[in-house]
Amino acid sequence: MPLDIGLELIRLMLRDSGAWCRLEVEDVFAVHVGWDQYLYVGSSRPCQGALARARELGLFPEHLDVSAYDFEPEEEGVLRPGDDDFWAGLHSAVGCGRAGLLEEIYVQNASRWHRLTCDTIDTVRAGLAPRARLAVCPALSSDVSAVLGAHPTEGIVEGVWQDREGQIHSVVADDDVFAELAARISEAEAAALLPMYADERVPPLSAVMPDRDGVVRARWQAEQSLSDLAR
Template sequence: MQLSHVYRVSKYDPANRDDHGHYTGAEDVTSDHGKVEATYLQAVQAFASETGVDRLSVREPEVSTFVHFGLEAPMDGFGLGTLLPGGLDGFHDGAEVPLDTGLELVRLMLRDSGAWCRLEVEGAFAVHVGWDQYVYVGSSRPCHEALSRTRELGLFPERLDVSPYNFEPDEDGVQPPGDNDFWASLYSAVACGRAGLLEEIYVQNASRWHRLTGDTIDTVRAALAPRARLAVWPDLSSDTAAVLDALPSEGLVEGVWQDKEGQIHSAVADEDEFPELADLIAGADAAALLPMYADERVPLLSAVMPDGDGVVRARWQAERSLNDSPREVSG
């Protein structure tokens, strides 16, 4: 549902924009970690309070990849360690947080902590943080008092039709549920030796890896993050020499390996980092290489975990798998 009242809130005076809308004034594009940052939080709080919101849902959480585009260095644990129960483990799609915690998440995003999410109350309220200290607030109500308060704080609310950070589903995406049928298929694939590795994408750009046997599948399933995306891959190979021989001469790959203690790790590497990745794989018990390019990265099975009542409420899509890939059908 599109909210009827959307504003771009910033410290940038619209009077200091050129004919193309680019800001030409002296304000910095990073947070001051002080008074100005505090005014942003006060403005968001004013809009939320006038809308009648005291709790927010975390939607589509993500963390920095191996490439970080923020102007400030990412924070340890993305700044979530003392903010959410369980830190990063508590940062999942659908997590409900009090408004005060939501405001602290906005602060982390203003500081380029490396963690980002949408904060919403469906049909009533939303706040999104964009680049360069732009904050987008949407409400089902006009929020005249919040607008006045925002201006009193020295910020500039500008009316928009829609936030550029509204969730837009991939029209070609798939959302197969991680229901009993999915797990039955996974059991069969593991039993026949076709599959053996489960990728749990618990936030965007971060995965946990699980090596599967018939005896461990139920335990893994019970511990998955809410609304996680799942991708099923062939098992790791104990022939690490053959895995290393498969390294390409250039490009991006993801190496996945199990160390001597049984822990599974992964790393994305390009040709400059292949020697370091090769050293890690050479000392591992088992390993695999996975492609990074979208048209090549096709798991055996994929799914999105439903809520406890069996309904898939996550909005993000799973990777297309061989189960639903057009190339599988045409083959």
């Protein structure tokens, strides 16, 4: 990752803008931002000059043996690469109408949505972020009135819709802002309301994008899919 992008990600996390990730060169250097906006910087070498400069700027660096946000493997999830077999399965699912929407999570709490057809899948695949986490969802419905008619009266949902210009948007909403969400979706080209609870939102397919050599080096795992639960 280029340094300027890494610095911008740190700024976003320190400003509590939603996105979150660990920035690391394994066994060499690491930067973690805590939920409390504490900054953890780890290095394989002494950084006396950096410590002195931080103090000059009015900061208060403290020595720790380990970051509070050191990586720990996920207890749940599936080690499944977004390889040719995954994409062949996605082609089949889209072709038979079981799928039509792809969520691309490129850092924690930040994602992009892609509306899929058999003609666009390869283009979407080529544009995905490195090591992205993928979750497949049913297609958006062009019957927006029916989607809004199924709007729950309480709880939390994620509204996903495509506007008249072809852009896809998503908003997480609770019952306090359901009316506002419905107003935004009402003029959409197509839309869906997705549950936010893990046991209700199980993707038909899921995967994590491998590196160019086909190896998955991303630390996160794919969500459990319907096929996993059926085993």
